[in-house]
Amino acid sequence: MLKFLGLATLFLLLAILAAIALAMVLIRLAGSEASRWHVDPALAASGREGGWTLRPEGGDAVGPRARAAPEALLRMLDEIALEEPRTRRLAGSPGEGRITYVTRSLLFGFPDYTTVAAVPHPDGGHTVLLDGRLRFGKSDLGVNRARAKRWMERLRTRLAREGTLAEPGPDGAR
Structure with a gap:
């Protein structure tokens, strides 16, 4: 027995x-279908579990305001995003005005999607819209928020170095 x-x-x-x-x-x-994930970040809901949004108004945080053309702003952000480990461009380009990235977690390879766009800021210049979200599960343990903050800090540093940062501001959290 x-x-x-x-x-x-x-x-x-x-x-x-x-x-x-x-x-x-x-x-x-x-697989990652671009038609499902390459969506306008302005339409993303803020405050949802497993996601993080940057918008001038109504997001979880705000991105930097820059005196740079939208395409130039997205080109900088594209370089920053592609430096992130396990991140690749899924769809879009700086010239298109919107880019979606997929970043996979180290251990299990869970995909997270981040879509960015550059839009006019209400106070002048341009800013970044960002929608970071997970595909599987309910909680990402703050990974999308941390990634967005990391990218925005690098973008602020680069904009300041190039003299095109219109508003230094804090980390952008509301």
Whole structure:
């Protein structure tokens, strides 16, 4: 009887490990349809779990205000985003006016999507709209927020260095 219980436990453990391995493979192989994720960040809801938005008004935070053309602002942000580990451009370009990136987590490869655009700021110049969101689950443990803040801090630094930062401001959190 003990031998049977030992084998049953072993098979159960192996089944659980196989299920976890299969889930990891499926997550890593999950495709990313640009039509689903490359959407206008101005339409994103703020304050949702697992997401983070930057907008001049009504977002979770505000991005920097710059005296730079929208395409130049997005070109800078594109370089910053592509320096992020495990990040690639899914759709769009600085010339198009909107870019969507997919960033995968290190261990499990969970995809997060970040869409950015540059728009006129109400006080002059231009600013960044950003919508960072997860694909699987409900909570990202603040990863999208941290990524957005990191990108905006790098963008502020670059804008200040180039003399095109119109408003230094704090980290942009409301």
